[in-house]
Amino acid sequence: MKCGQPATHKITKIIKGEVHEISLCDKHAQEFSPYLHIDSNNQTKIIEILQNILKSQQQEPGEETIEVKSEGPICANCKLTYAAYRKTLLLGCSDCYKAFETELLDDLRKIHGATSQDPHNTPAHTETKRHQVSVSENDVLLKQVIAVEAAAKPEPGKTPTTAEQIILLEAQLQAAITEEEYQIAAEIRDSIKTLKEQSEKPEE
Amino acid sequence: MTTQADFIRSCDEWLKKDGPMHHSVVSSRARIARNLEHIPFAPRARKEQLRAVVERIDEAIAAAPFFSEFRRLSIGDLHSLYRGYLKESHLLSSELEQGGEHRIIYISPDYRISIMINEEDHLRIQCLDVGCQINKVQAILNEVEKELSKALHFAHSDRFGYLTACPTNVGTGLRLSVMLHLPGLVLINKIDEVVQSILQYGLTVRGIYGEHSENLGDYFQVSNEVTLGKTPEELFNMIQRMTEKVIEREVEARDALFEQKPMIAKDMLNRALATLKNSWIMDSAEALAHLSKIRLGINRGHFHPLNHADLSRLMIEVQPNHLQCRKGTQLPEEQRDTMRAEMLHQRLKDVSYN
Numbered sequence: 001m002k003c004g005q006p007a008t009h010k011i012t013k014i015i016k017g018e019v020h021e022i023s024l025c026d027k028h029a030q031e032f033s034p035y036l037h038i039d040s041n042n043q044t045k046i047i048e049i050l051q052n053i054l055k056s057q058q059q060e061p062g063e064e065t066i067e068v069k070s071e072g073p074i075c076a077n078c079k080l081t082y083a084a085y086r087k088t089l090l091l092g093c094s095d096c097y098k099a100f101e102t103e104l105l106d107d108l109r110k111i112h113g114a115t116s117q118d119p120h121n122t123p124a125h126t127e128t129k130r131h132q133v134s135v136s137e138n139d140v141l142l143k144q145v146i147a148v149e150a151a152a153k154p155e156p157g158k159t160p161t162t163a164e165q166i167i168l169l170e171a172q173l174q175a176a177i178t179e180e181e182y183q184i185a186a187e188i189r190d191s192i193k194t195l196k197e198q199s200e201k202p203e204e
Numbered sequence: 205m206t207t208q209a210d211f212i213r214s215c216d217e218w219l220k221k222d223g224p225m226h227h228s229v230v231s232s233r234a235r236i237a238r239n240l241e242h243i244p245f246a247p248r249a250r251k252e253q254l255r256a257v258v259e260r261i262d263e264a265i266a267a268a269p270f271f272s273e274f275r276r277l278s279i280g281d282l283h284s285l286y287r288g289y290l291k292e293s294h295l296l297s298s299e300l301e302q303g304g305e306h307r308i309i310y311i312s313p314d315y316r317i318s319i320m321i322n323e324e325d326h327l328r329i330q331c332l333d334v335g336c337q338i339n340k341v342q343a344i345l346n347e348v349e350k351e352l353s354k355a356l357h358f359a360h361s362d363r364f365g366y367l368t369a370c371p372t373n374v375g376t377g378l379r380l381s382v383m384l385h386l387p388g389l390v391l392i393n394k395i396d397e398v399v400q401s402i403l404q405y406g407l408t409v410r411g412i413y414g415e416h417s418e419n420l421g422d423y424f425q426v427s428n429e430v431t432l433g434k435t436p437e438e439l440f441n442m443i444q445r446m447t448e449k450v451i452e453r454e455v456e457a458r459d460a461l462f463e464q465k466p467m468i469a470k471d472m473l474n475r476a477l478a479t480l481k482n483s484w485i486m487d488s489a490e491a492l493a494h495l496s497k498i499r500l501g502i503n504r505g506h507f508h509p510l511n512h513a514d515l516s517r518l519m520i521e522v523q524p525n526h527l528q529c530r531k532g533t534q535l536p537e538e539q540r541d542t543m544r545a546e547m548l549h550q551r552l553k554d555v556s557y558n
Contacts, residue, residue, distance in 0.1 A: 080248065089370060089371065092244050092248040093242060093243065093244045093245055094241050094361075094367045095242060097367050098361070108374070112375065112431065113433065114375075114430070114433025115433075116365075116432070117362075117376070117432060117433060
């Protein structure tokens with residue numbers, strides 16, 4: 001693991017049909033994906049997360065959907081939301097840097113190993129320099145992955161469309177297969193099949 | 205006043221001169237990204253806003269005598285062949301090669317400075333020159349920026365420096381790069397090691413030819429990765445030092461090859477020339493591979509009357525858009541491949557190994 005910590009997590013991502021595997025330590029795995037939940041025993045509780053998400057997908061129509069995560073701050077000038085920024089990694093205008101000041105620090109640290117132009121404000125470069133190497137190789141991948149994850153997340157307050165649900169489930173299917181939880185994988189596969197059949201039926 | 209087409213077709217002029225360390229450093233480039241305050245960045249701006257950005261920058265350029273000889277081209281009005289041509293000559297970015305409205309490029313009469321409006325950022329300014337001249341291109345770039353900032357106020361914050369559409373450019377907004385020709389290291393299989401050490405240093409390396417940026421032609425572009433938290437001087441030092449180290453390694457590699465395996469080297473160079481002079485179908489990947497050997501041979505005293513600059517230009521002239529612009533029309537791949545082979549016969553007919 002390039003940051004010096006042992007690589008305890010292997011993440012498999014399917015992007016446009018291509019399989020990408022990334023090995024990360026605990027800390028970077030947690031930063032990398034909100035789907036991973038690492039508890040104090042360092043066990044990845046993917047299964048619990050999957051079960052929770054599946055449960056929320058199976059709500060009766062008419063029930064209010066649970067607010068997954070807020071859109072985050074919004075730029076008063078160009079109206080870009082932080083959530084929308086995450087989808088493309090492109091900011092809307094110069095004022096966005098003020099609006100998302102706190103939230104941007106993480107990305108800036110990952111990209112540049114620094115969070116400001118003033119060298120006295122930056123953390124020590126030593127441990128982050130080698131991490132920059134892994135970021136440069138994975139940078140394009142990181143953007144794509146963030147886009148896939150964000151595309152799969154339904155906007156709060158809106159019922160996720162069938163297409164969104166299918167994308168989400170397919171990602172979960174791959175995670176379950178990686179974790180060798182074939183029972184869960186089978187259930188997810190069935191859910192996907194049902195959703196696909198539903199979406200092919202004529203509208204009522 | 206030359207026609208637009210003629211102007212564009214001469215845009216490789218800057219490569220005709222010889223430059224420092226030309227045998228290993230084909231060219232140097234400095235580029236900055238700047239934006240106007242409050243107006244949404246180009247990817248998010250509406251048409252009227254993009255137009256307003258163009259107007260503001262046009263005004264600033266018109267007001268400065270420094271830019272009086274610059275040529276203004278409207279990207280949306282350029283045929284894709286000409287956009288491609290400018291991209292192959294490194295004047296236009298791949299973003300602008302896609303086309304689009306309200307996108308302008310200003311080019312200096314010596315073709316070394318280009319000012320792009322409404323790329324990913326409102327302003328992308330770039331300065332090129334031959335050989336290893338990073339400090340020179342950086343200095344010229346600073347001058348251009350100074351001229352523009354007389355009339356324009358660039359978005360900047362004390363904390364984050366110059367503000368850019370993508371956080372990967374924020375801070376100095378400065379990307380310094382060198383285009384290296386490293387056939388020696390490739391041939392003795394030391395290139396991976398050198399690439400790794402460049403990466404460890406905090407710089408990026410990529411090939412510049414080929415669909416997936418493979419290292420066709422043994423060309424490698426080295427740039428700084430980080431733009432935030434470092435001063436322009438620090439970025440210059442990083443890339444200058446690394447370039448000097450890599451040049452040393454490349455020279456060692458070439459010496460080792462030619463001193464220890466002179467027959468292999470002689471055979472390889474002669475085959476490259478013979479293939480280029482005698483083929484009737486030549487695709488660009490193969491052309492670049494052979495031309496790379498010729499360029500190496502020139503460094504070792506062969507292939508008169510050619511010099512390094514001739515090869516730097518030739519390696520661009522075999523690219524698809526350059527070929528098609530010569531004919532003035534789009535051509536299918538087969539025809540490009542035969543055209544390329546013929547062009548190479550022409551250019552190399554008076555060249556021999558000695």
